[in-house]
Every structure is written in structure tokens, then in C-alpha cells.
Amino acid sequence: MTAAEIMLTVLWLGLTAYVLFGGADFGAGVWDLLAGGAERGRPQRGLIEHSIGPVWEANHVWLIFVIVLMWTGFPEVFAAVASTLYIPLTLAALGIIARGAAFAFRKVSEELWQRRLFGATFAFSSVATPFFLGTTAGAIASGRVPPGIAKGELIGSWLNPTALVTGALAVGTAAYLAAVYLTRDAERAGEADLAEAFRRRALWTGATVGALSAIGLLVLNADAPRLFDGLVTGRGFPLLLLSIVAGIASLVLLWRRAYLAVRITAALAVAGLLWGWGAGQYPWLLPGVRVQDAAATDAVLTASLGALAVGAVLLLPSLWWLYATFQRERTAQK
Numbered sequence: 001m002t003a004a005e006i007m008l009t010v011l012w013l014g015l016t017a018y019v020l021f022g023g024a025d026f027g028a029g030v031w032d033l034l035a036g037g038a039e040r041g042r043p044q045r046g047l048i049e050h051s052i053g054p055v056w057e058a059n060h061v062w063l064i065f066v067i068v069l070m071w072t073g074f075p076e077v078f079a080a081v082a083s084t085l086y087i088p089l090t091l092a093a094l095g096i097i098a099r100g101a102a103f104a105f106r107k108v109s110e111e112l113w114q115r116r117l118f119g120a121t122f123a124f125s126s127v128a129t130p131f132f133l134g135t136t137a138g139a140i141a142s143g144r145v146p147p148g149i150a151k152g153e154l155i156g157s158w159l160n161p162t163a164l165v166t167g168a169l170a171v172g173t174a175a176y177l178a179a180v181y182l183t184r185d186a187e188r189a190g191e192a193d194l195a196e197a198f199r200r201r202a203l204w205t206g207a208t209v210g211a212l213s214a215i216g217l218l219v220l221n222a223d224a225p226r227l228f229d230g231l232v233t234g235r236g237f238p239l240l241l242l243s244i245v246a247g248i249a250s251l252v253l254l255w256r257r258a259y260l261a262v263r264i265t266a267a268l269a270v271a272g273l274l275w276g277w278g279a280g281q282y283p284w285l286l287p288g289v290r291v292q293d294a295a296a297t298d299a300v301l302t303a304s305l306g307a308l309a310v311g312a313v314l315l316l317p318s319l320w321w322l323y324a325t326f327q328r329e330r331t332a333q334k
Contacts, residue, residue: 027178029126134170230280
């Protein structure tokens with residue numbers, strides 16, 4: 001494996017972490033939006049705030065990680081993506097800012113109208129941000145980002161069937177992961193009613209995401225046939241199959257209320273789909289641009305990978321400690 005391929009693999013691992021952790025944070029905002037009125041939705045919003053409060057900022061480390069690796073390791077790709085897709089990327093960035101600010105201000109607001117305003121901002125941004133990030137992924141996957149500075153269509157590149165389905169999938173996947181994670185959090189806290197409520201939501205959301213994924217394959221066949229072939233008949237098929245099997249297993253585990261095990265299978269279902277896309281598109285990063293063509297020099301790649309290895313020694317144990325500490329804290333309080 002070359003240095004460029006190692007860098008791409010590490011980048012994809014970072015993207016996977018952001019989807020599984022940051023995506024669940026966005027999904028929690030979706031359920032915050034659908035929790036109901038101030039009184040009826042108070043228990044659900046309380047669980048959501050406790051679950052994501054200590055980690056929502058930390059999870060954005062993975063997004064920064066992905067951006068820096070693309071900028072450093074594949075500067076040509078970064079330039080093309082940032083210049084062609086600056087509209088959805090800007091909207092996603094504004095959503096991240098509005099979401100974080102609203103989440104923080106809602107917790108310290110004393111007036112009901114202020115809490116409602118900030119809560120609505122938090123919830124709406126939690127839907128809009130993954131949607132625009134999903135349309136960005138769809139634009140790249142469908143081959144609508146050519147190499148060069150702003151060579152692609154500024155609107156049509158991310159407003160097309162593949163990008164729109166991918167955006168909807170991003171929102172649905174985020175909501176599904178959040179519902180799955182929150183079932184376990186509610187069970188750990190001794191909140192059986194909340195666990196059951198999020199179990200029902202995870203079941204129907206998972207079924208909806210599965211149906212949307214099937215529709216997405218039909219859209220890919222018509223709109224992005226090269227990626228469709230890579231997923232269905234090429235390298236991506238085993239990972240696509242893993243995603244399907246893990247998704248079905250997740251629904252079974254949810255039905256049986258196996259809330260800890262379903263976290264693993266749900267993550268596998270989402271990661272399988274993400275890695276299936278990567279494998280199906282490999283070795284092309286952009287139309288006509290292979291991994292080796294777009295990579296930085298070996299000196300830059302080697303230095304970057306070395307710095308990443310040192311940083312991982314500090315970052316990964318710290319994140320594990322963060323997650324474990326606050327989950328134990330809620331259990332102790334109960």
C-alpha cells in the first residue's frame with residue numbers, strides 16, 4: 001500500500017468517525033425537533049441534552065480532521081471540491097455554527113420564548129447541516145466535481161437526483177443512529193418509557209432509511225452508472241452486502257430490545273454503506289483523477305502520517321475517556 005493509499009484510508013476512517021459520532025449528534029437534534037411541546041417533550045430533550053452535551057463539540061474534531069487531511073494529502077481534490085461546492089459547504093458551516101450557539105444559549109436562557117427560539121434554531125440546523133453535507137457527498141460520488149478551480153456547476157453539481165437522495169439519506173441516517181444510541185442511554189438511566197419511545201423511532205427510521213437506500217441505488221443506476229456498477233458489481237458489493245445484513249440484524253435486535261448489541265450492528269450498517277461508496281469509486285477521486293495523481297508528494301504524506309500517528313496516541317484515549325466518564329456519571333446519578 002502506497003503512502004497516498006494509507007492517507008486516503010486514514011481520511012476515510014476520520015469520515016466514518018464523523019458520520020457515526022457527529023452524525024448521531026445531528027440526529028439527536030432531529031428528535032429534539034420532533035419531541036413535542038415544552039412539557040411533553042421535556043424528558044426526551046433532557047436525555048438528548050445529557051447524552052450529547054459533553055461530546056458534541058469534541059465530535060467536530062473528526063470533521064476538522066477530514067478537512068485537514070484532504071487539504072494536506074490531496075490538495076487538488078480539496079481545491080476542486082471547495083470551489084465548486086462552496087454553496088452547500090457554506091450552508092453546512094453556517095448550520096454548524098448556528099446549531100452550536102443555539103444549543104449553548106438554550107441551556108442558560110431563562111425566558112420560555114428564548115428557549116423556544118434557540119431550540120428551534122438548534123433543531124432546524126440539525127436537519128439542514130447533514131442534508132447539505134450529504135448533497136456535497138452526492139455531488140462528488142456522482143462525478144459532478146471536475147478537477148480545477150470552480151470548473152463544475154455551482155448549482156447543478158449539488159442539486160441533482162443523486163445529491164438530493166444522498167442528502168436525505170444523511171438526515172435519515174443521523175436520526176437512525178441517534179435513536180439507536182439514545183435507547184441504550186435511556187435504558188442505562190433507568191428510563192424504560194424513554195427507551196421504548198426511542199426504540200419505536202429507531203425501528204421505523206431504520207426501515208425508512210433502508211427503503212431510501214434501495215431507492216438511492218435505482219437513482220444511481222440512472223444518474224451515476226459508474227458508481228452504481230462499482231457498488232453492485234465491483235469492489236463495493238461486499239461492503240454493500242455487509243450494510244444490508246447489518247441493517248436487517250439491527251432491526252431484529254431493536255425488536256428484541258438488545259440495545260447494546262444494536263449499537264454495533266447499526267454502526268456497521270452505516271459504515272458499510274460509506275465504505276462501499278469509497279470502494280466503488282476507487283481509484284477515482286474526481287473524474288479523470290486517480291488517487292496517485294491527486295496526492296501530495298511522498299515527503300508531505302510521510303510527514304503528515306507520522307504526525308497523525310503521534311497525535312492518535314493522545315487523541316483516541318482522550319475521546320474514549322470522555323465518552324466513558326460521562327456515561328458512568330449518568331448511571332451513578334440514578
